[in-house]
Amino acid sequence: MSVNDPFARLPEAAPFTVTSTGVTDGGALPPAQLSGQDRSPQLSWSGAPDGTRSYAVTVYDPDAPTGSGFWHWAVADIPATVTELPEGAGDDTGSGLPEGAFQLPNDARVARFLGAAPPAGHGPHRYFVVVHALDVESIGVPADATPAVLGFTMAAHTLGRAVLTATAETPAEGGQRIEVSRLIPASADAVFAVLTDPEGHVDIDASGMLMAAEGDRVRQPGDRFRVHMDREALGDVPLGKYEVEVVITTLVPDEEIAWTVEAGLRPHVRHIYGYRLERAEGGTLVTSYYDWSQIDEEWKRRNVFPIVPESALKATLGILERTVRRRAR
Incomplete structure:
Protein backbone atom coordinates (compact mmCIF):
# COMPACT_ATOMS: atom_id res chain seq x y z
CA MET A 1 0.00 0.00 0.00
CA SER A 2 1.34 3.43 -0.90
CA VAL A 3 1.50 6.36 1.53
CA ASN A 4 0.36 9.04 -0.92
CA ASP A 5 -1.97 11.67 0.52
CA PRO A 6 -4.72 12.58 -1.97
CA PHE A 7 -5.15 15.98 -0.29
CA ALA A 8 -1.46 16.91 -0.12
CA ARG A 9 -1.49 19.38 -3.00
CA LEU A 10 -5.06 20.64 -2.67
CA PRO A 11 -5.95 23.96 -1.03
CA GLU A 12 -6.39 23.69 2.72
CA ALA A 13 -9.97 23.25 3.94
CA ALA A 14 -11.55 23.41 7.37
CA PRO A 15 -12.22 20.02 8.97
CA PHE A 16 -15.69 19.04 10.08
CA THR A 17 -17.29 15.76 11.23
CA VAL A 18 -18.66 12.81 9.30
CA THR A 19 -19.81 9.54 10.88
CA SER A 20 -21.29 6.31 9.55
CA THR A 21 -23.29 3.48 11.08
CA GLY A 22 -21.25 1.00 9.02
CA VAL A 23 -17.86 2.48 8.17
CA THR A 24 -15.41 3.04 11.03
CA ASP A 25 -12.54 5.48 10.58
CA GLY A 26 -9.37 3.39 10.47
CA GLY A 27 -11.30 0.11 10.34
CA ALA A 28 -12.04 -2.42 7.63
CA LEU A 29 -14.86 -1.73 5.21
CA PRO A 30 -17.88 -3.86 6.08
CA PRO A 31 -19.15 -6.39 3.52
CA ALA A 32 -21.96 -4.07 2.40
CA GLN A 33 -19.37 -1.68 0.95
CA LEU A 34 -17.43 -4.39 -0.90
CA SER A 35 -17.85 -5.55 -4.48
CA GLY A 36 -20.84 -7.83 -4.83
CA GLN A 37 -23.09 -5.91 -2.45
CA ASP A 38 -22.13 -2.44 -3.69
CA ARG A 39 -24.15 -0.50 -1.10
CA SER A 40 -23.04 3.05 -0.54
CA PRO A 41 -22.36 3.78 3.14
CA GLN A 42 -24.70 5.58 5.50
CA LEU A 43 -23.24 9.01 6.23
CA SER A 44 -24.10 11.81 8.68
CA TRP A 45 -22.15 15.05 8.96
CA SER A 46 -22.13 18.19 11.09
CA GLY A 47 -20.08 21.29 11.80
CA ALA A 48 -19.60 22.45 8.19
CA PRO A 49 -18.09 25.92 7.80
CA ASP A 50 -20.26 29.04 7.59
CA GLY A 51 -21.04 29.88 3.99
CA THR A 52 -21.59 26.27 2.92
CA ARG A 53 -24.14 26.26 0.09
CA SER A 54 -23.90 22.64 -1.07
CA TYR A 55 -22.04 19.38 -0.50
CA ALA A 56 -20.40 16.73 -2.63
CA VAL A 57 -19.52 13.20 -1.52
CA THR A 58 -16.71 11.07 -2.97
CA VAL A 59 -15.21 7.65 -2.27
CA TYR A 60 -11.68 7.20 -3.60
CA ASP A 61 -9.00 4.48 -3.47
CA PRO A 62 -5.54 6.04 -4.00
CA ASP A 63 -3.84 2.64 -3.74
CA ALA A 64 -5.39 1.04 -6.83
CA PRO A 65 -2.71 -0.13 -9.30
CA THR A 66 -3.73 2.34 -12.02
CA GLY A 67 -1.35 5.26 -11.61
CA SER A 68 -4.35 7.45 -10.83
CA GLY A 69 -6.19 5.57 -8.11
CA PHE A 70 -9.82 4.52 -8.50
CA TRP A 71 -13.01 6.56 -7.92
CA HIS A 72 -15.82 4.42 -6.49
CA TRP A 73 -18.47 7.09 -6.01
CA ALA A 74 -19.08 10.76 -6.67
CA VAL A 75 -22.21 12.76 -5.82
CA ALA A 76 -22.59 16.46 -6.58
CA ASP A 77 -25.05 19.26 -5.71
CA ILE A 78 -26.29 17.91 -2.38
CA PRO A 79 -28.30 20.82 -0.87
CA ALA A 80 -26.81 22.60 2.14
CA THR A 81 -29.90 21.66 4.19
CA VAL A 82 -29.04 17.93 3.87
CA THR A 83 -26.69 16.40 6.43
CA GLU A 84 -27.28 12.68 5.97
CA LEU A 85 -27.42 10.00 3.29
CA PRO A 86 -28.96 6.57 4.02
CA GLU A 87 -27.08 3.36 3.25
CA GLY A 88 -27.69 2.31 -0.32
CA ALA A 89 -28.49 5.85 -1.53
CA GLY A 90 -26.03 5.36 -4.36
CA ASP A 91 -27.87 2.60 -6.22
CA ASP A 92 -28.51 2.61 -9.96
CA THR A 93 -31.31 5.15 -9.60
CA GLY A 94 -29.86 7.24 -6.77
CA SER A 95 -33.05 6.43 -4.89
CA GLY A 96 -31.77 7.74 -1.57
CA LEU A 97 -30.30 10.99 -2.83
CA PRO A 98 -32.00 14.34 -2.13
CA GLU A 99 -33.68 16.31 -4.88
CA GLY A 100 -31.15 18.12 -7.03
CA ALA A 101 -28.21 15.84 -6.24
CA PHE A 102 -26.78 13.57 -8.94
CA GLN A 103 -24.18 10.81 -9.31
CA LEU A 104 -21.28 11.05 -11.74
CA PRO A 105 -19.94 7.96 -13.50
CA ASN A 106 -17.24 6.26 -11.39
CA ASP A 107 -14.06 4.77 -12.86
CA ALA A 108 -16.07 1.77 -14.05
CA ARG A 109 -18.17 4.35 -15.94
CA VAL A 110 -21.40 3.63 -14.09
CA ALA A 111 -23.24 6.36 -12.18
CA ARG A 112 -23.61 4.58 -8.86
CA PHE A 113 -21.57 3.40 -5.88
CA LEU A 114 -19.14 0.58 -6.73
CA GLY A 115 -17.92 -1.57 -3.85
CA ALA A 116 -14.26 -2.10 -2.99
CA ALA A 117 -12.45 -4.94 -4.79
CA PRO A 118 -8.67 -4.60 -4.35
CA PRO A 119 -6.67 -7.11 -6.42
CA ALA A 120 -5.81 -10.36 -4.66
CA GLY A 121 -2.45 -10.18 -2.93
CA HIS A 122 -2.02 -6.42 -3.53
CA GLY A 123 -2.19 -5.64 0.17
CA PRO A 124 -4.56 -3.32 2.03
CA HIS A 125 -6.10 -0.40 0.17
CA ARG A 126 -7.35 2.82 1.75
CA TYR A 127 -10.79 4.17 0.92
CA PHE A 128 -11.30 7.90 1.52
CA VAL A 129 -14.97 8.65 2.16
CA VAL A 130 -15.20 12.43 1.96
CA VAL A 131 -17.94 15.03 2.37
CA HIS A 132 -16.89 18.29 0.71
CA ALA A 133 -18.50 21.55 1.88
CA LEU A 134 -18.72 23.96 -1.07
CA ASP A 135 -19.41 27.69 -1.42
CA VAL A 136 -21.74 27.29 -4.44
CA GLU A 137 -25.23 25.80 -4.74
CA SER A 138 -24.24 23.93 -7.91
CA ILE A 139 -20.70 22.96 -8.79
CA GLY A 140 -21.50 23.29 -12.48
CA VAL A 141 -20.12 20.05 -13.92
CA PRO A 142 -22.13 17.95 -16.40
CA ALA A 143 -23.69 14.69 -15.27
CA ASP A 144 -21.32 12.67 -17.46
CA ALA A 145 -18.15 14.34 -16.10
CA THR A 146 -15.50 12.22 -14.43
CA PRO A 147 -14.91 12.41 -10.66
CA ALA A 148 -11.49 13.88 -11.47
CA VAL A 149 -13.18 16.79 -13.26
CA LEU A 150 -15.46 17.22 -10.25
CA GLY A 151 -12.42 17.27 -7.95
CA PHE A 152 -10.61 19.81 -10.13
CA THR A 153 -13.67 22.07 -10.21
CA MET A 154 -14.28 21.76 -6.45
CA ALA A 155 -10.72 22.77 -5.56
CA ALA A 156 -11.51 26.48 -5.84
CA HIS A 157 -14.85 26.16 -4.02
CA THR A 158 -14.06 23.87 -1.07
CA LEU A 159 -14.62 25.40 2.36
CA GLY A 160 -14.29 22.19 4.37
CA ARG A 161 -13.71 18.43 4.23
CA ALA A 162 -15.02 15.70 6.49
CA VAL A 163 -13.12 12.44 6.02
CA LEU A 164 -13.50 8.79 6.98
CA THR A 165 -10.68 6.46 5.91
CA ALA A 166 -11.34 2.71 5.87
CA THR A 167 -9.43 -0.22 4.41
CA ALA A 168 -10.04 -3.40 2.43
CA GLU A 169 -7.79 -6.22 1.31
CA THR A 170 -8.26 -9.28 -0.88
CA PRO A 171 -5.99 -12.14 0.26
CA ALA A 172 -3.65 -13.81 -2.20
CA GLU A 173 -4.61 -17.16 -3.68
CA GLY A 174 -5.12 -19.66 -0.90
CA GLY A 175 -7.57 -17.28 0.70
CA GLN A 176 -8.50 -16.34 4.21
Whole structure:
Protein backbone atom coordinates (compact mmCIF):
# COMPACT_ATOMS: atom_id res chain seq x y z
CA MET A 1 0.00 0.00 0.00
CA SER A 2 1.34 3.43 -0.90
CA VAL A 3 1.50 6.36 1.53
CA ASN A 4 0.36 9.04 -0.92
CA ASP A 5 -1.97 11.67 0.52
CA PRO A 6 -4.72 12.58 -1.97
CA PHE A 7 -5.15 15.98 -0.29
CA ALA A 8 -1.46 16.91 -0.12
CA ARG A 9 -1.49 19.38 -3.00
CA LEU A 10 -5.06 20.64 -2.67
CA PRO A 11 -5.95 23.96 -1.03
CA GLU A 12 -6.39 23.69 2.72
CA ALA A 13 -9.97 23.25 3.94
CA ALA A 14 -11.55 23.41 7.37
CA PRO A 15 -12.22 20.02 8.97
CA PHE A 16 -15.69 19.04 10.08
CA THR A 17 -17.29 15.76 11.23
CA VAL A 18 -18.66 12.81 9.30
CA THR A 19 -19.81 9.54 10.88
CA SER A 20 -21.29 6.31 9.55
CA THR A 21 -23.29 3.48 11.08
CA GLY A 22 -21.25 1.00 9.02
CA VAL A 23 -17.86 2.48 8.17
CA THR A 24 -15.41 3.04 11.03
CA ASP A 25 -12.54 5.48 10.58
CA GLY A 26 -9.37 3.39 10.47
CA GLY A 27 -11.30 0.11 10.34
CA ALA A 28 -12.04 -2.42 7.63
CA LEU A 29 -14.86 -1.73 5.21
CA PRO A 30 -17.88 -3.86 6.08
CA PRO A 31 -19.15 -6.39 3.52
CA ALA A 32 -21.96 -4.07 2.40
CA GLN A 33 -19.37 -1.68 0.95
CA LEU A 34 -17.43 -4.39 -0.90
CA SER A 35 -17.85 -5.55 -4.48
CA GLY A 36 -20.84 -7.83 -4.83
CA GLN A 37 -23.09 -5.91 -2.45
CA ASP A 38 -22.13 -2.44 -3.69
CA ARG A 39 -24.15 -0.50 -1.10
CA SER A 40 -23.04 3.05 -0.54
CA PRO A 41 -22.36 3.78 3.14
CA GLN A 42 -24.70 5.58 5.50
CA LEU A 43 -23.24 9.01 6.23
CA SER A 44 -24.10 11.81 8.68
CA TRP A 45 -22.15 15.05 8.96
CA SER A 46 -22.13 18.19 11.09
CA GLY A 47 -20.08 21.29 11.80
CA ALA A 48 -19.60 22.45 8.19
CA PRO A 49 -18.09 25.92 7.80
CA ASP A 50 -20.26 29.04 7.59
CA GLY A 51 -21.04 29.88 3.99
CA THR A 52 -21.59 26.27 2.92
CA ARG A 53 -24.14 26.26 0.09
CA SER A 54 -23.90 22.64 -1.07
CA TYR A 55 -22.04 19.38 -0.50
CA ALA A 56 -20.40 16.73 -2.63
CA VAL A 57 -19.52 13.20 -1.52
CA THR A 58 -16.71 11.07 -2.97
CA VAL A 59 -15.21 7.65 -2.27
CA TYR A 60 -11.68 7.20 -3.60
CA ASP A 61 -9.00 4.48 -3.47
CA PRO A 62 -5.54 6.04 -4.00
CA ASP A 63 -3.84 2.64 -3.74
CA ALA A 64 -5.39 1.04 -6.83
CA PRO A 65 -2.71 -0.13 -9.30
CA THR A 66 -3.73 2.34 -12.02
CA GLY A 67 -1.35 5.26 -11.61
CA SER A 68 -4.35 7.45 -10.83
CA GLY A 69 -6.19 5.57 -8.11
CA PHE A 70 -9.82 4.52 -8.50
CA TRP A 71 -13.01 6.56 -7.92
CA HIS A 72 -15.82 4.42 -6.49
CA TRP A 73 -18.47 7.09 -6.01
CA ALA A 74 -19.08 10.76 -6.67
CA VAL A 75 -22.21 12.76 -5.82
CA ALA A 76 -22.59 16.46 -6.58
CA ASP A 77 -25.05 19.26 -5.71
CA ILE A 78 -26.29 17.91 -2.38
CA PRO A 79 -28.30 20.82 -0.87
CA ALA A 80 -26.81 22.60 2.14
CA THR A 81 -29.90 21.66 4.19
CA VAL A 82 -29.04 17.93 3.87
CA THR A 83 -26.69 16.40 6.43
CA GLU A 84 -27.28 12.68 5.97
CA LEU A 85 -27.42 10.00 3.29
CA PRO A 86 -28.96 6.57 4.02
CA GLU A 87 -27.08 3.36 3.25
CA GLY A 88 -27.69 2.31 -0.32
CA ALA A 89 -28.49 5.85 -1.53
CA GLY A 90 -26.03 5.36 -4.36
CA ASP A 91 -27.87 2.60 -6.22
CA ASP A 92 -28.51 2.61 -9.96
CA THR A 93 -31.31 5.15 -9.60
CA GLY A 94 -29.86 7.24 -6.77
CA SER A 95 -33.05 6.43 -4.89
CA GLY A 96 -31.77 7.74 -1.57
CA LEU A 97 -30.30 10.99 -2.83
CA PRO A 98 -32.00 14.34 -2.13
CA GLU A 99 -33.68 16.31 -4.88
CA GLY A 100 -31.15 18.12 -7.03
CA ALA A 101 -28.21 15.84 -6.24
CA PHE A 102 -26.78 13.57 -8.94
CA GLN A 103 -24.18 10.81 -9.31
CA LEU A 104 -21.28 11.05 -11.74
CA PRO A 105 -19.94 7.96 -13.50
CA ASN A 106 -17.24 6.26 -11.39
CA ASP A 107 -14.06 4.77 -12.86
CA ALA A 108 -16.07 1.77 -14.05
CA ARG A 109 -18.17 4.35 -15.94
CA VAL A 110 -21.40 3.63 -14.09
CA ALA A 111 -23.24 6.36 -12.18
CA ARG A 112 -23.61 4.58 -8.86
CA PHE A 113 -21.57 3.40 -5.88
CA LEU A 114 -19.14 0.58 -6.73
CA GLY A 115 -17.92 -1.57 -3.85
CA ALA A 116 -14.26 -2.10 -2.99
CA ALA A 117 -12.45 -4.94 -4.79
CA PRO A 118 -8.67 -4.60 -4.35
CA PRO A 119 -6.67 -7.11 -6.42
CA ALA A 120 -5.81 -10.36 -4.66
CA GLY A 121 -2.45 -10.18 -2.93
CA HIS A 122 -2.02 -6.42 -3.53
CA GLY A 123 -2.19 -5.64 0.17
CA PRO A 124 -4.56 -3.32 2.03
CA HIS A 125 -6.10 -0.40 0.17
CA ARG A 126 -7.35 2.82 1.75
CA TYR A 127 -10.79 4.17 0.92
CA PHE A 128 -11.30 7.90 1.52
CA VAL A 129 -14.97 8.65 2.16
CA VAL A 130 -15.20 12.43 1.96
CA VAL A 131 -17.94 15.03 2.37
CA HIS A 132 -16.89 18.29 0.71
CA ALA A 133 -18.50 21.55 1.88
CA LEU A 134 -18.72 23.96 -1.07
CA ASP A 135 -19.41 27.69 -1.42
CA VAL A 136 -21.74 27.29 -4.44
CA GLU A 137 -25.23 25.80 -4.74
CA SER A 138 -24.24 23.93 -7.91
CA ILE A 139 -20.70 22.96 -8.79
CA GLY A 140 -21.50 23.29 -12.48
CA VAL A 141 -20.12 20.05 -13.92
CA PRO A 142 -22.13 17.95 -16.40
CA ALA A 143 -23.69 14.69 -15.27
CA ASP A 144 -21.32 12.67 -17.46
CA ALA A 145 -18.15 14.34 -16.10
CA THR A 146 -15.50 12.22 -14.43
CA PRO A 147 -14.91 12.41 -10.66
CA ALA A 148 -11.49 13.88 -11.47
CA VAL A 149 -13.18 16.79 -13.26
CA LEU A 150 -15.46 17.22 -10.25
CA GLY A 151 -12.42 17.27 -7.95
CA PHE A 152 -10.61 19.81 -10.13
CA THR A 153 -13.67 22.07 -10.21
CA MET A 154 -14.28 21.76 -6.45
CA ALA A 155 -10.72 22.77 -5.56
CA ALA A 156 -11.51 26.48 -5.84
CA HIS A 157 -14.85 26.16 -4.02
CA THR A 158 -14.06 23.87 -1.07
CA LEU A 159 -14.62 25.40 2.36
CA GLY A 160 -14.29 22.19 4.37
CA ARG A 161 -13.71 18.43 4.23
CA ALA A 162 -15.02 15.70 6.49
CA VAL A 163 -13.12 12.44 6.02
CA LEU A 164 -13.50 8.79 6.98
CA THR A 165 -10.68 6.46 5.91
CA ALA A 166 -11.34 2.71 5.87
CA THR A 167 -9.43 -0.22 4.41
CA ALA A 168 -10.04 -3.40 2.43
CA GLU A 169 -7.79 -6.22 1.31
CA THR A 170 -8.26 -9.28 -0.88
CA PRO A 171 -5.99 -12.14 0.26
CA ALA A 172 -3.65 -13.81 -2.20
CA GLU A 173 -4.61 -17.16 -3.68
CA GLY A 174 -5.12 -19.66 -0.90
CA GLY A 175 -7.57 -17.28 0.70
CA GLN A 176 -8.50 -16.34 4.21
CA ARG A 177 -12.23 -16.83 3.89
CA ILE A 178 -14.61 -19.77 3.59
CA GLU A 179 -18.15 -19.53 2.19
CA VAL A 180 -20.84 -22.16 1.77
CA SER A 181 -24.47 -21.77 0.67
CA ARG A 182 -27.74 -23.64 1.05
CA LEU A 183 -31.28 -22.96 -0.14
CA ILE A 184 -33.54 -23.03 2.91
CA PRO A 185 -37.28 -23.38 2.14
CA ALA A 186 -38.36 -20.53 4.41
CA SER A 187 -38.73 -16.76 4.30
CA ALA A 188 -35.74 -14.53 4.97
CA ASP A 189 -37.37 -13.06 8.07
CA ALA A 190 -37.90 -16.54 9.53
CA VAL A 191 -34.22 -17.39 9.01
CA PHE A 192 -33.12 -14.03 10.36
CA ALA A 193 -35.24 -14.51 13.48
CA VAL A 194 -33.06 -17.50 14.39
CA LEU A 195 -29.79 -15.71 13.61
CA THR A 196 -30.61 -12.64 15.73
CA ASP A 197 -31.68 -14.74 18.73
CA PRO A 198 -28.79 -15.57 21.11
CA GLU A 199 -30.37 -18.95 21.86
CA GLY A 200 -30.66 -19.50 18.12
CA HIS A 201 -26.85 -19.56 17.95
CA VAL A 202 -26.85 -22.39 20.47
CA ASP A 203 -29.60 -24.22 18.57
CA ILE A 204 -27.68 -24.24 15.26
CA ASP A 205 -24.19 -24.96 16.64
CA ALA A 206 -22.62 -27.91 14.84
CA SER A 207 -19.57 -28.25 17.11
CA GLY A 208 -21.33 -29.18 20.35
CA MET A 209 -19.37 -26.48 22.19
CA LEU A 210 -22.14 -23.92 22.72
CA MET A 211 -24.01 -24.74 25.91
CA ALA A 212 -26.21 -21.67 26.51
CA ALA A 213 -26.56 -17.99 25.67
CA GLU A 214 -27.58 -14.91 27.64
CA GLY A 215 -28.80 -11.63 26.18
CA ASP A 216 -31.51 -9.90 24.20
CA ARG A 217 -32.21 -10.32 20.52
CA VAL A 218 -29.64 -8.30 18.54
CA ARG A 219 -30.89 -5.41 16.43
CA GLN A 220 -27.87 -3.37 15.30
CA PRO A 221 -24.07 -3.42 14.99
CA GLY A 222 -22.44 -3.15 18.41
CA ASP A 223 -25.04 -5.29 20.21
CA ARG A 224 -23.58 -8.06 22.37
CA PHE A 225 -24.56 -11.28 24.11
CA ARG A 226 -22.73 -13.92 26.15
CA VAL A 227 -22.27 -17.57 25.24
CA HIS A 228 -21.23 -20.36 27.62
CA MET A 229 -18.73 -22.66 25.94
CA ASP A 230 -17.40 -26.15 26.71
CA ARG A 231 -14.23 -27.01 24.78
CA GLU A 232 -14.20 -30.48 26.33
CA ALA A 233 -16.88 -31.33 23.76
CA LEU A 234 -14.10 -31.40 21.15
CA GLY A 235 -11.34 -32.76 23.34
CA ASP A 236 -8.62 -30.99 21.34
CA VAL A 237 -7.51 -28.02 23.44
CA PRO A 238 -7.58 -28.10 27.27
CA LEU A 239 -9.68 -24.94 27.70
CA GLY A 240 -12.53 -26.58 29.58
CA LYS A 241 -15.59 -24.43 30.24
CA TYR A 242 -15.47 -20.70 29.62
CA GLU A 243 -17.52 -17.75 28.36
CA VAL A 244 -17.22 -15.53 25.30
CA GLU A 245 -18.94 -12.35 24.25
CA VAL A 246 -20.42 -12.20 20.76
CA VAL A 247 -20.15 -8.71 19.24
CA ILE A 248 -22.31 -7.90 16.21
CA THR A 249 -20.27 -6.22 13.45
CA THR A 250 -22.85 -6.14 10.64
CA LEU A 251 -26.64 -6.27 10.77
CA VAL A 252 -28.93 -5.53 7.84
CA PRO A 253 -32.42 -6.89 8.65
CA ASP A 254 -33.30 -10.00 6.65
CA GLU A 255 -30.12 -9.58 4.55
CA GLU A 256 -26.93 -10.04 6.58
CA ILE A 257 -25.60 -10.55 10.08
CA ALA A 258 -21.96 -10.94 11.12
CA TRP A 259 -20.12 -11.00 14.41
CA THR A 260 -16.78 -11.47 16.09
CA VAL A 261 -16.03 -13.15 19.41
CA GLU A 262 -14.27 -11.62 22.41
CA ALA A 263 -12.92 -13.80 25.18
CA GLY A 264 -10.47 -13.27 28.03
CA LEU A 265 -7.46 -13.53 25.72
CA ARG A 266 -5.73 -10.37 24.51
CA PRO A 267 -5.48 -9.17 21.84
CA HIS A 268 -8.90 -10.21 20.58
CA VAL A 269 -8.67 -12.44 17.52
CA ARG A 270 -11.10 -10.44 15.33
CA HIS A 271 -12.12 -13.25 13.03
CA ILE A 272 -15.61 -12.84 11.59
CA TYR A 273 -18.54 -15.23 11.32
CA GLY A 274 -21.59 -14.29 9.27
CA TYR A 275 -24.60 -15.09 7.14
CA ARG A 276 -25.92 -13.44 3.97
CA LEU A 277 -29.55 -13.98 2.95
CA GLU A 278 -30.96 -13.65 -0.56
CA ARG A 279 -34.58 -14.24 -1.50
CA ALA A 280 -34.74 -17.00 -4.09
CA GLU A 281 -37.27 -19.24 -5.78
CA GLY A 282 -38.30 -21.82 -3.21
CA GLY A 283 -37.11 -19.93 -0.15
CA THR A 284 -33.95 -18.14 0.94
CA LEU A 285 -30.42 -18.73 -0.30
CA VAL A 286 -28.30 -18.56 2.88
CA THR A 287 -24.53 -18.15 2.64
CA SER A 288 -22.49 -18.86 5.75
CA TYR A 289 -18.99 -17.39 5.86
CA TYR A 290 -15.94 -17.40 8.09
CA ASP A 291 -13.28 -14.73 7.51
CA TRP A 292 -9.91 -14.58 9.25
CA SER A 293 -8.27 -12.04 6.91
CA GLN A 294 -8.34 -9.23 9.51
CA ILE A 295 -7.06 -11.11 12.55
CA ASP A 296 -4.48 -9.48 14.79
CA GLU A 297 -0.84 -9.94 13.72
CA GLU A 298 -0.04 -11.81 16.92
CA TRP A 299 -2.68 -14.38 16.06
CA LYS A 300 -1.48 -14.64 12.47
CA ARG A 301 1.92 -15.74 13.77
CA ARG A 302 0.34 -18.66 15.61
CA ASN A 303 -0.64 -20.19 12.23
CA VAL A 304 -3.73 -21.97 13.55
CA PHE A 305 -6.31 -20.54 11.16
CA PRO A 306 -8.83 -21.42 9.94
CA ILE A 307 -10.13 -22.86 13.18
CA VAL A 308 -13.51 -23.58 11.60
CA PRO A 309 -13.49 -26.03 8.66
CA GLU A 310 -15.79 -25.78 5.66
CA SER A 311 -17.56 -28.96 6.79
CA ALA A 312 -18.64 -27.22 10.01
CA LEU A 313 -20.23 -24.36 8.07
CA LYS A 314 -22.10 -26.84 5.89
CA ALA A 315 -23.31 -28.75 8.94
CA THR A 316 -24.49 -25.54 10.61
CA LEU A 317 -26.56 -24.62 7.55
CA GLY A 318 -28.26 -28.00 7.71
CA ILE A 319 -29.04 -27.49 11.38
CA LEU A 320 -30.22 -23.95 10.64
CA GLU A 321 -32.79 -25.31 8.18
CA ARG A 322 -33.96 -27.86 10.73
CA THR A 323 -34.21 -25.17 13.43
CA VAL A 324 -36.22 -22.81 11.23
CA ARG A 325 -38.63 -25.66 10.38
CA ARG A 326 -38.99 -26.61 14.05
CA ARG A 327 -39.66 -23.03 15.15
CA ALA A 328 -42.27 -22.62 12.41
CA ARG A 329 -44.16 -25.58 13.87
